[in-house]
Amino acid sequence: MPSAHSGCVVATYLFEERPDQLQKRAESIAVGLTVGSWTDLPQAKQERVRQHCGVVERVEVVADAGDGLVKALVSVGYPVINFTPTMAALLTTVFGKLSMDGKIRLVELSLPEDWVRQFPGPKFGVEGIRSRTGVQGRPLLMSIFKSCIGNNLDELVAHFTEQALGGVDFIKDDEIFFTEAYATPEQRVEAYVKAAERASRETGRQVQYAVNLTGPTFALRDRARRLASLGAGALLLNVVAYGYGVLQELAADPDIGVPIMAHPAVSGALYASAEYGISSHLVLGQLMRLAGADIVIYPSPYGSVTLERREGLKLVEELRRPNGLKPCLPAPSAGIYPGLVPRLVRDFGIDLMVNAGGGIHGHPGGATAGGRAFVQAIDAVIRGVPLGEAAKDAPELAAALEKWGGGAD
Amino acid sequence: MPSAHSGCVVATYLFEERPDQLQKRAESIAVGLTVGSWTDLPQAKQERVRQHCGVVERVEVVADAGDGLVKALVSVGYPVINFTPTMAALLTTVFGKLSMDGKIRLVELSLPEDWVRQFPGPKFGVEGIRSRTGVQGRPLLMSIFKSCIGNNLDELVAHFTEQALGGVDFIKDDEIFFTEAYATPEQRVEAYVKAAERASRETGRQVQYAVNLTGPTFALRDRARRLASLGAGALLLNVVAYGYGVLQELAADPDIGVPIMAHPAVSGALYASAEYGISSHLVLGQLMRLAGADIVIYPSPYGSVTLERREGLKLVEELRRPNGLKPCLPAPSAGIYPGLVPRLVRDFGIDLMVNAGGGIHGHPGGATAGGRAFVQAIDAVIRGVPLGEAAKDAPELAAALEKWGGGAD
Numbered sequence: 001m002p003s004a005h006s007g008c009v010v011a012t013y014l015f016e017e018r019p020d021q022l023q024k025r026a027e028s029i030a031v032g033l034t035v036g037s038w039t040d041l042p043q044a045k046q047e048r049v050r051q052h053c054g055v056v057e058r059v060e061v062v063a064d065a066g067d068g069l070v071k072a073l074v075s076v077g078y079p080v081i082n083f084t085p086t087m088a089a090l091l092t093t094v095f096g097k098l099s100m101d102g103k104i105r106l107v108e109l110s111l112p113e114d115w116v117r118q119f120p121g122p123k124f125g126v127e128g129i130r131s132r133t134g135v136q137g138r139p140l141l142m143s144i145f146k147s148c149i150g151n152n153l154d155e156l157v158a159h160f161t162e163q164a165l166g167g168v169d170f171i172k173d174d175e176i177f178f179t180e181a182y183a184t185p186e187q188r189v190e191a192y193v194k195a196a197e198r199a200s201r202e203t204g205r206q207v208q209y210a211v212n213l214t215g216p217t218f219a220l221r222d223r224a225r226r227l228a229s230l231g232a233g234a235l236l237l238n239v240v241a242y243g244y245g246v247l248q249e250l251a252a253d254p255d256i257g258v259p260i261m262a263h264p265a266v267s268g269a270l271y272a273s274a275e276y277g278i279s280s281h282l283v284l285g286q287l288m289r290l291a292g293a294d295i296v297i298y299p300s301p302y303g304s305v306t307l308e309r310r311e312g313l314k315l316v317e318e319l320r321r322p323n324g325l326k327p328c329l330p331a332p333s334a335g336i337y338p339g340l341v342p343r344l345v346r347d348f349g350i351d352l353m354v355n356a357g358g359g360i361h362g363h364p365g366g367a368t369a370g371g372r373a374f375v376q377a378i379d380a381v382i383r384g385v386p387l388g389e390a391a392k393d394a395p396e397l398a399a400a401l402e403k404w405g406g407g408a409d
Numbered sequence: 410m411p412s413a414h415s416g417c418v419v420a421t422y423l424f425e426e427r428p429d430q431l432q433k434r435a436e437s438i439a440v441g442l443t444v445g446s447w448t449d450l451p452q453a454k455q456e457r458v459r460q461h462c463g464v465v466e467r468v469e470v471v472a473d474a475g476d477g478l479v480k481a482l483v484s485v486g487y488p489v490i491n492f493t494p495t496m497a498a499l500l501t502t503v504f505g506k507l508s509m510d511g512k513i514r515l516v517e518l519s520l521p522e523d524w525v526r527q528f529p530g531p532k533f534g535v536e537g538i539r540s541r542t543g544v545q546g547r548p549l550l551m552s553i554f555k556s557c558i559g560n561n562l563d564e565l566v567a568h569f570t571e572q573a574l575g576g577v578d579f580i581k582d583d584e585i586f587f588t589e590a591y592a593t594p595e596q597r598v599e600a601y602v603k604a605a606e607r608a609s610r611e612t613g614r615q616v617q618y619a620v621n622l623t624g625p626t627f628a629l630r631d632r633a634r635r636l637a638s639l640g641a642g643a644l645l646l647n648v649v650a651y652g653y654g655v656l657q658e659l660a661a662d663p664d665i666g667v668p669i670m671a672h673p674a675v676s677g678a679l680y681a682s683a684e685y686g687i688s689s690h691l692v693l694g695q696l697m698r699l700a701g702a703d704i705v706i707y708p709s710p711y712g713s714v715t716l717e718r719r720e721g722l723k724l725v726e727e728l729r730r731p732n733g734l735k736p737c738l739p740a741p742s743a744g745i746y747p748g749l750v751p752r753l754v755r756d757f758g759i760d761l762m763v764n765a766g767g768g769i770h771g772h773p774g775g776a777t778a779g780g781r782a783f784v785q786a787i788d789a790v791i792r793g794v795p796l797g798e799a800a801k802d803a804p805e806l807a808a809a810l811e812k813w814g815g816g817a818d
Binding site for chain 1: 444458500502504515554558587623625675677708
């Protein structure tokens with residue numbers, strides 16, 4: 001077996017194996033998923049092939065798994081010269097055939113920085129989004145359409161306006177909004193841009209529309225350019241459904257001049273089991289950033305669609321830690337109401353997009369009041385004022401605290 | 410709740426729930442993943458929105474799950490007018506947000522035939538592949554490169570030739586072969602086409618090269634056209650890593666005049682758990698065919714990379730059953746040696762691609778002899794001669810049976 005060399009993607013797997021077979025299996029992964037065979041190569045060829053051969057970097061038993069098996073963490077280094085800087089090459093190499101190899105999970109990826117720099121990463125990142133929107137020193141606020149499918153353009157515009165008047169920074173489509181029966185995405189962008197201008201005269205705030213980028217895969221680039229030039233504020237992309245490589249291509253395109261917002265649809269199919277698939281901090285964290293998402297929506301630890309708190313924190317860490325790429329803006333989602341804002345900021349800081357659907361539309365005063373309650377909550381947190389205190393002069397926030405609670409801390 | 414209407418994709422989920430919550434949860438899926446809300450809509454709007462609203466088609470308790478929970482199968486119909494005929498729209502609708510909703514698995518999909526017909530499906534299918542290759546009345550035979558990475562073009566050509574001389578019908582790249590350090594895919598196609606011609610003069614058989622289609626996502630179409638026009642016999646695609654939509658686009662392109670071979674890399678991340686993700690007969694069966702794979706490689710029930718026999722049979726059923734699209738050629742893979750050919754044909758019929766790596770390269774006489782042993786085994790099975798009998802005049806087959814067994818049946 002060759003020993004470690006520079007420039008490896010190191011993948012760590014959690015799997016069950018017989019203890020006496022662990023090292024052998026680790027080596028067969030390292031060789032089998034790179035040069036195919038090693039011991040039967042002639043010496044001269046081994047010399048040349050060495051730089052391409054995978055290396056076992058760690059074999060660590062972490063628990064007994066019963067039935068004579070142990071749970072082990074095994075790290076294998078794959079030389080980056082073996083693959084091109086594309087998401088498909090990375091995924092196929094580190095978890096292609098292996099994904100079918102019984103009870104096995106990809107739990108960590110360590111990527112060499114100079115290899116990472118060959119990826120576009122986020123085009124805007126946190127600073128770029130702040131500078132585009134003018135929102136500084138506080139979390140951004142996004143409202144989700146209560147319903148999209150089945151509404152005609154007039155109804156959609158009315159619904160958009162109702163949300164915009166609450167003072168939110170972004171309004172996003174449902175990720176399931178594909179039909180163009182009543183209006184195309186292009187028509188929506190044009191109509192909402194006008195509605196946003198009208199609302200802005202009342203609120204004094206600018207609202208951006210995150211439009212769902214839909215259609216055949218190879219038509220997405222042209223559509224993205226078109227929607228951006230029409231005034232879309234962000235492009236919502238179902239990254240796992242389309243493929244990470246699609247995000248990578250869109251992020252790398254200099255003519256798509258708006259942030260890309262990654263939706264987590266279908267991602268649970270990859271991460272939800274604890275023993276199979278790929279860890280959520282990779283699926284929604286590291287890989288989303290590598291491929292170039294500016295904003296990453298992910299299941300908050302508070303709502304009904306849950307992700308363990310520890311996993312959520314790790315995911316956000318991946319979106320932010322220094323790696324040569326711009327940091328992404330995390331958008332924890334599901335079950336967010338105004339009373340949670342202090343906790344959100346405590347958990348994730350202010351470089352955050354507060355993303356609410358039911359927590360806005362379910363407000364007793366309607367969606368406009370719902371947006372205002374969040375604006376008031378964010379303002380209070382930034383000023384260091386307890387929500388209960390701030391609510392005294394903020395009737396919408398008071399109604400939200402009354403309905404959903406929170407703000408006691 | 411609206412009642413059933415025509416034109417629904419019906420998705421069936423397996424999940425755990427409290428029995429008294431089952432119906433409610435089913436309804437919240439049907440409404441939540443289509444029109445968003447129902448009961449609070451005005452009557453007039455309900456009328457219009459009805460056609461877009463999801464419907465619960467079945468709620469069936471299948472087992473007790475302990476802790477006051479039951480395992481249930483729940484079928485929900487999603488009106489096809491809600492989404493465009495793209496793989497991303499389908500996946501996002503039926504298992505987008507839901508994939509993150511705890512212990513839940515997508516286990517069946519029923520698609521209306523007139524909706525399915527909006528997809529390209531396989532461009533060639535079984536008959537198209539047979540007519541292109543001239544192979545009739547027997548399974549096709551494919552050999553997998555023993556190693557690709559780290560070999561220069563001369564070595565690769567020698568390795569290709571060694572396999573071609575065994576009389577195989579296809580020779581395929583490793584799915585992990587992305588590097589162009591020693592030769593581009595275009596250079597490989599050109600070199601192998603010449604090597605195939607030379608080999609053909611000896612064997613009297615034509616061999617096709619299945620080249621790994623690699624590179625940035627949006628460049629794949631041009632590359633596919635180029636590789637096809639240079640003489641590639643098939644395009645190998647890591648479908649899950651690139652996204653099903655990429656396959657759909659390539660299959661729909663009239664200028665890509667060769668079959669597409671779907672590799673199952675990364676698919677285990679979706680199907681391997683029994684309680685999360687998506688069933689393998691969808692991931693590698695129904696969805697591959699819908700998106701347009703001509704040949705589908707999947708884990709055989711015999712080898713080390715296993716798929717339950719029942720699942721494998723269901724998968725193949727999906728590749729074949731009448732649905733308006735051409736049938737795909739199944740290529741069960743992993744752990745295939747000549748002695749297994751009778752069982753392969755018994756399990757899956759002759760419309761099959763016998764796909765072997767170790768079972769060819771590990772032959773005591775080398776890869777050429779390994780290919781011959783398979784050719785002899787296939788020939789014997791078609792003639793109805795037991796392998797042990799056929800081996801008397803077929804030394805390569807005899808050596809294979811000696812090494813790996815089989816053929817007793």
